[in-house]
Amino acid sequence: MSQTLVELRQVSKFYRDGIGIKQVVRDCTLDIERGKLTVVIGPSGCGKSTLTRLIAGFERPTSGTLMSEGRPITGPHKDRLVLFQESALFPWMTTEQNVLYGPAARGEATPQAMQLAGSLIDRVGLTAFRRKYPTQLSGGMQRRAELARALVNNPKLMILDEPFRGLDAMTKSLMQEYFSGLFQEMQATVLFVTTDIDEAIFLADRLIIMTNAPTRVRKVINVDIPHPRKLADIVENDSANDVKIRALSILHEEAMRSFGGSAKASADFVQAYAARIGRTDSMTPGNPAP
Numbered sequence: 001m002s003q004t005l006v007e008l009r010q011v012s013k014f015y016r017d018g019i020g021i022k023q024v025v026r027d028c029t030l031d032i033e034r035g036k037l038t039v040v041i042g043p044s045g046c047g048k049s050t051l052t053r054l055i056a057g058f059e060r061p062t063s064g065t066l067m068s069e070g071r072p073i074t075g076p077h078k079d080r081l082v083l084f085q086e087s088a089l090f091p092w093m094t095t096e097q098n099v100l101y102g103p104a105a106r107g108e109a110t111p112q113a114m115q116l117a118g119s120l121i122d123r124v125g126l127t128a129f130r131r132k133y134p135t136q137l138s139g140g141m142q143r144r145a146e147l148a149r150a151l152v153n154n155p156k157l158m159i160l161d162e163p164f165r166g167l168d169a170m171t172k173s174l175m176q177e178y179f180s181g182l183f184q185e186m187q188a189t190v191l192f193v194t195t196d197i198d199e200a201i202f203l204a205d206r207l208i209i210m211t212n213a214p215t216r217v218r219k220v221i222n223v224d225i226p227h228p229r230k231l232a233d234i235v236e237n238d239s240a241n242d243v244k245i246r247a248l249s250i251l252h253e254e255a256m257r258s259f260g261g262s263a264k265a266s267a268d269f270v271q272a273y274a275a276r277i278g279r280t281d282s283m284t285p286g287n288p289a290p
Ligand SMILES: Nc1ncnc2c1ncn2[C@@H]1O[C@H](COP(=O)(O)OP(=O)(O)OP(=O)(O)O)[C@@H](O)[C@H]1O
Pocket: 015, 016, 017, 022, 024, 042, 043, 044, 045, 046, 047, 048, 049, 050, 051, 195, 213
């Protein structure tokens, strides 16, 4: 079996707006490998959500090819499941009903599906809340219910578009640790989109750094730390901190491009950051990391 689950080759997506053509994704080539947690990070507004909609099959590219298991992606499929930033739980359904929504909608709410739903609810720590409605759950609980609701469909690829944005810092960190553990347990293939560098490095096996719009892959960095990861381990991990500085340098350069800033300003920022975390050794002034 090929290591690559999804491959994008020279994918572009242009929209027509009031003034003319808006290029959002241009010549984007990337692979999503089986069993890996691939994190896509890029400046806000660069085109990440557009990319996820293309991979999910909700939209068609203007040019280029997208393949899943060697077959063209022509539309949405239950093998590729998207979890958006906004809560998608139905407010009129209990946790249990929400988790069973997918199988029920397909007419597959079999005793086996119900058993799987029960064990997933247990795995995300919501057994005591299985008869509660979304408004009776905290933000973190809602996200875990959504994870169970996605996993019950046993997707080949789970796409998460900034799923923890909007959670408070403490809940967000707990969710990241939780997700790292769940990922390791489920042996899933995940595409996780974020603008948060700490979240990206904490979770990624492969970190894909995108350029500013029109977006494409700028750099792929492997993060070789086994899951489940603990926050305390990553904070002190030298290789994680090195990856962070390299990634920050590239991201800052991309962000500065949209603000019309200079390469020097970008290098100064990264230098100051590296000094703050005591890692000036890995940086050369005016020459952002490769
Ligand atoms: N249907 C559309 N028609 C026209 N422009 C669009 C459409 N969808 C997205 N865009 C534009 O594409 C650009 C990228 O949007 P997208 O939501 O993909 O970025 P993003 O990286 O996910 O941003 P964020 O980090 O804020 O979530 C934006 O300028 C947006 O206005």
